[in-house]
Amino acid sequence: MNALLQVEKLAKSYGGVHAVRGVSFALEAGKILALIGPNGAGKSTCFNMLNGQIRPNAGSIRLEGQEIIGLPPRAVWRRGVGRTFQITATFPSMTVRENVQVTLLSFHHRLWAMVGYAGAAYRDEANRLLALVGMEQQAERPCGELAYGDLKRLELAIALANNPRLLLMDEPTAGMAPKERVDLMRLTADIAREKGIGVLFTEHDMDVVFEHADAVMVLNRGELIARGTPEEVRRDPQVRAIYLGEGLLYHDKDQGSAA
């Protein structure tokens, strides 16, 4: 009962299509949980329900014991849930630092202030966050001209700006180069463990998943079909048949595989 995030029997259907049905899981503070599964399995729907963008048909989502279903995304955020998006969502007309500053202003309830120069507000705090994700050199750049990998890192800085207890990352490394992927996830894992943030992420890159996740859940057609440590999930024959496939895995190559 003391879990940071407790999800029970979560369900969502669109018309007759059951996008997510009966998903239950728990996440402890400081742990990293991966949600994997084929395209269309319902991963993004799960994420959107967790941060309030979509209202589930049934089930419960409790954050430190408190129900958060029915709250709009901004209220979920206020309770300490940070989020990154599958397709990055930032503010392209602002500089990198201003992106973080506006988030900090919102966090400190200062966005209704009509006097004062916002570009001077929380500058040091924004710089610290940018340094954390390795973006301090690019603070002055217009966000609209960043490379995709840098946008992903900026999103992480934005997601960390409200001192989240829970971090939701929807394909955090999609579109990044292999080295960048590993670096970003290692960084995320370090921050999460140090600050006791629970992280839930989806990912198609199994290097990232198996290297960093404490536990892995597999979603298929809206249902959880397997869960456990990365090692257990990787050995699961059903998961291999549905999602991972045979003989294509990084850590498995040396062991060969019977097709």
Added chain:
Amino acid sequence: MEFLLVQALSGLSSAASLFLVASGLSIIFGVMRIVNFAHGAFYMLGAYVAFTLTDRFSGPLGFWGGILVACLIVSVVGALMEMLLLRRIYHAPELFQLLATFGVTLMVQDIVLLIWGPEDLMGPRAPGFTGAIELLGRRVPTYDLLLIGLGPLVLGLLWLLFHGTRWGVLVRAATQDRDMVAALGVNQKWLFTSVFALGVFLAALGGALQIPRTTVSHAMDLSIIVEVFVVVVIGGLGSVPGAFVAAVLVSELNAFGILVLPKISMVVVFLVMAVVLVVRPWGLFGKPEGTPRAAAGLSIRPWKPMSGVERMLVALAVVAAAALPLFAGNYVLSVSTEILVFVLFAASLHFLMTVGGLASFGHAAYFGLGAYGAAFMVKYLGAPMELALLAGPLLGLAGAVLFGWFCVRLSGVYFAMLTLAFAQIAWSVAFQWVEVTGGDNGMLSIWPSSWASSPQAFFWLTLGIVAVGVGVLRMLVFSPFGFGLRAARDSSLRSEAIGINRKSTQWVAFIVAGTFAGVAGSLLAFLKGSVFPENLAIPTSVDGLVMVLLGGIETVSGAVIGAIVYKALAIWLMSKTELSKLILGATIVLLVVAFPKGIVGFLEDLRHRLKPPRQNGAKPEAALVAKAEAAE
């Protein structure tokens, strides 16, 4: 009972022309994503050309042939406009296309005046449809019955065209995803031109068919375009059946509204539109838009507050302006004061459009409400100017609170249309509530206090208020509130995910913009000494839009320059030439094509191009790497 039936039939026959024009506009928007303001102009041209042809060639063949040829001629004109003008600006923000077609509308108004003269023209009756038949003891013109049959016929033909021909399939595909259609090897240019020509043909047909019913006049374009906007918005932009249903709905509302609520007949239609937009924001038959186009005002170059030098320059400019009364005459001073008033009006709209990303087509509502607010204070409470200037804008504020609450629920074109509808409601009230507002006669003798009654003093007063107003708006841009507003504009998804309440933030921005427009309106009331419904009419709203776009939508305060240039040009042209609209329209078209970023945007681009490139960017490194690789 019989009377109601006849009224209903009369409504249905009006619906025919409305449907023709609206379906053309809807088809053009569906495929090209262009809100063609010139559609009313083509409707008017259709009527005028048909008048000339049917006047010259009599007989059934002369009449019906004349109408057909007139529509073909006008649609060729439309195709030329698409090829020569619109093709150049497809990649500009969608508001620019609206501005360009507005420029064309202005030009057509003067061209029509040049060719056909200022008198209303009475066309011939339709051969074979001159009589009337008895229906339940009342006489119904046979021509009306013809029109009633024509509407569904055209609807059926359009359906066949879109579902039975290869061209129609391509057009429907382009409506859903034009990039994909282009990727499939379809010549998009000609598809667009033919769609535009068809749309214009329908508009011209709508106009040409009116000549046996009403006189041909050059107020036709603006009166129809507003109704057509209402129809396509109620029906759903891009939906032809929707246009049909909405045309019938609007025409019947007009026909019966005048019986049931003669006082507010004009308000009824716009109220229905507002309700539809709030309940079903994409119209009765429209579909919710997938990914909206980038909001207006999105600039890649981040905004910075002014440097010390720039502040000095602005202060110098204000001081220079303040010196104007020392050597300028009364006429120049009163013109300059009017320009200043519009600077504040444009700046308030600019704030809403560029910082908020909300392009209002009805910003004059708050300007006019401010003017009426001041007039009410003087007339009904006997307030002095000082008090009226403080309290007048509150009416603009109240209007923005009420209307804005509905408007911020929508975005993009639909937001624009709803603001237009509310402005029309405000205008209708001012126009029809004669006891309070004086109706068309306006309210007179709103004069400043004696200390401010000289042109010099009033200029200084206006300059002071406008300078403070523009300064406050600029301060808001860089305040935390302005940052939150820009965040909501840039990414609705991300802003909600960082705790920003988009609707509330945009609502407050709407109220701020409405209040400053109200301040400008109150000043205008005392400058002119009078208030008229035209202060909140569509042309005033459009003037504001033109000023903002002219100044540059991606700039912080471009509207100030845009307002000065546009207003000065308009007043100067009005005094120098009979053809002011033609020249003004042509100027707008040229500016849109030559400076799609506006005057200030163009100057900023120029300044950045002249500056040496920055060193901390990634590009020089990338170039080095490329060089190294080439060397290997």
